[in-house]
Amino acid sequence: MDYQFDVLVLGSGVAGLATALTVLEKGLSVGLVTRARDPNNTNTSYAQGGIIYTSSDDGQLLEDIDKASAHTSNLEAAQILRRHSGRILEEILLKKAKTNFTRNEKGELLFTREAAHSCARIIYQGDFTGLEIQNSLMKYILEPSRFPKLTVLEGHTAIDLITPIHHGTDLRQRYEPHKVVGAYLFNRAKENVVKALARATVLATGGVGAVFLHHSNAEGARGDGHAMAKRAGAFLTDMEFIQFHPTTFFDRSGHRRFLISETVRGEGGILVNAKGERFMKRYHKDLELAPRDVVARAIAEEMIITRHDCVYLDISHKPSDWIVTRFPTIYRHCLENKVDMTKVAIPVVPSAHYTCGGVKTDLKGRTTLQNLYAVGEVACTGLHGANRLASTSLLEGLTFGHLAALDIADKMDEIPAYSPDSIRAWEEGKVDIETALIQQDWLTLKQTMWNYVGLIRTTDRLVRADAMLWELYVQTKNFYRDAKLKDSLIGLRNAIEVGLAIMQASRINRKSEGCFFRKN
Numbered sequence: 001m002d003y004q005f006d007v008l009v010l011g012s013g014v015a016g017l018a019t020a021l022t023v024l025e026k027g028l029s030v031g032l033v034t035r036a037r038d039p040n041n042t043n044t045s046y047a048q049g050g051i052i053y054t055s056s057d058d059g060q061l062l063e064d065i066d067k068a069s070a071h072t073s074n075l076e077a078a079q080i081l082r083r084h085s086g087r088i089l090e091e092i093l094l095k096k097a098k099t100n101f102t103r104n105e106k107g108e109l110l111f112t113r114e115a116a117h118s119c120a121r122i123i124y125q126g127d128f129t130g131l132e133i134q135n136s137l138m139k140y141i142l143e144p145s146r147f148p149k150l151t152v153l154e155g156h157t158a159i160d161l162i163t164p165i166h167h168g169t170d171l172r173q174r175y176e177p178h179k180v181v182g183a184y185l186f187n188r189a190k191e192n193v194v195k196a197l198a199r200a201t202v203l204a205t206g207g208v209g210a211v212f213l214h215h216s217n218a219e220g221a222r223g224d225g226h227a228m229a230k231r232a233g234a235f236l237t238d239m240e241f242i243q244f245h246p247t248t249f250f251d252r253s254g255h256r257r258f259l260i261s262e263t264v265r266g267e268g269g270i271l272v273n274a275k276g277e278r279f280m281k282r283y284h285k286d287l288e289l290a291p292r293d294v295v296a297r298a299i300a301e302e303m304i305i306t307r308h309d310c311v312y313l314d315i316s317h318k319p320s321d322w323i324v325t326r327f328p329t330i331y332r333h334c335l336e337n338k339v340d341m342t343k344v345a346i347p348v349v350p351s352a353h354y355t356c357g358g359v360k361t362d363l364k365g366r367t368t369l370q371n372l373y374a375v376g377e378v379a380c381t382g383l384h385g386a387n388r389l390a391s392t393s394l395l396e397g398l399t400f401g402h403l404a405a406l407d408i409a410d411k412m413d414e415i416p417a418y419s420p421d422s423i424r425a426w427e428e429g430k431v432d433i434e435t436a437l438i439q440q441d442w443l444t445l446k447q448t449m450w451n452y453v454g455l456i457r458t459t460d461r462l463v464r465a466d467a468m469l470w471e472l473y474v475q476t477k478n479f480y481r482d483a484k485l486k487d488s489l490i491g492l493r494n495a496i497e498v499g500l501a502i503m504q505a506s507r508i509n510r511k512s513e514g515c516f517f518r519k520n
Helices: 014-025 059-068 075-096 129-141 171-175 224-232 292-306 320-326 328-336 393-414 435-452 459-480 487-508
Strands: 003-010 030-034 150-154 156-162 182-187 192-203 242-249 270-272 311-314 346-355 358-360 372-374
Touching: 003 014, 003 150, 003 182, 003 393, 014 030, 014 075, 014 129, 014 393, 030 156, 030 192, 059 075, 075 129, 075 393, 129 393, 156 192, 156 224, 156 487, 192 224, 192 393, 224 358, 224 372, 224 487, 242 292, 270 292, 292 311, 292 346, 320 328, 372 393, 435 459, 435 487, 459 487
Parallel strands: 003 030, 003 192, 030 150, 192 372
Antiparallel strands: 156 182, 182 192, 242 346, 270 311, 311 346
16 A cells, blocks of 8 residues: 655654644644654653753853854754744643643742753753653644544654655656655555655654664664665765763663663762762863763763773762652662662763764755755754754754744645656565574674764774674675565664764764764
């Protein structure tokens, strides 16, 4: 079965939902695609800290964004965020979705502060703000009969973007303007491939954290959108700027590390090394509230100095009842792992967390390919520059998702529908690839990225990564064409492509800036 929509949205986090909601309100038909069987299983759901809610005249916000970025941020993008985000948040989250942010007994929103912010401008819900935003937005959009033109395709993995130049049935289609007309989708339940055509296609696929051995993301954050866009001919930029979160829970199980929100430090948590010394005073005047890249490298340095596997984040000096109420999710996770954060410090280590670069877009979400948009973490407007200010990620997805949708709606009458008959059907492979081989290649990729393209990069490490990633790329390319599709295989192909992009950008850039740190 083939699908035809006005707008195809790949991804169901805050950026995808904001885009879908806005175009649905304009009366357009939308296909909302999620590779997970539960559309609420997104990176947005894992976001703990909060979301900036401020007025359009908060001039200090621009300075904070620029300072956190090591003065590399695209200030035009920051201006747009400052000018429009408060209104959009109020309209979509507070009025429509009725997102339940934490309030005082008078019903007034409570604000907190995080690292590199000059004031408290962040609203939150406990330590599960992202989950609350995700659930409230999804509930609003899926309200029966509210949006009859919405089709949610759960458990569908996007394989490739469809371009007439690459996938047309007639040679003369090669001479058309280079544009995207939809995507091939792998239906995981039926194990078949369908064409989903659309007049506009929106990438809202999230980041790339899962290509690293240790990360705080959903395992689906493997760069699917980045890789598909690159293969289609879109431009990627700033791919070396991977932000490592300083504090994720240290244990020895699994690869996805549980995030210990920056708000723990914002609310007074202090970092101590294995000797019990508060060490941030040696690295930055703002101590624990220094920019994330500074804190992450300081922790890595202390681990080397003390020859210890982690450092510790201590907020036990705060009242126990307050800790449990303010950080219920973190408290519960720590307790399940035999750490009572009301009494002892939490063991923490850095992990890959956020992708500052991505598919290059303008300030309306338009990529370098006609009819292809990108919003949220997969996109790069330059807002974050070389490093992201805390709690801008959810706001960026919400704001630019909404603005991209408005641009799509304005242009929809100018974009003709493309005939599915003019696009080739997907040629499905017949060869079964052993799961063990895919899993081993995944592990090789993750270890290579973590060890050689991680928090601290050197010429020797990057040269080693170059050789290993290209070998993986060639091996995967050789068996991919004839293989029976699996979600893990599609993801492996994409993740290797993204790993190469990060490695190549890292080799070209010899200047340490923001979250990118290169020794030589």
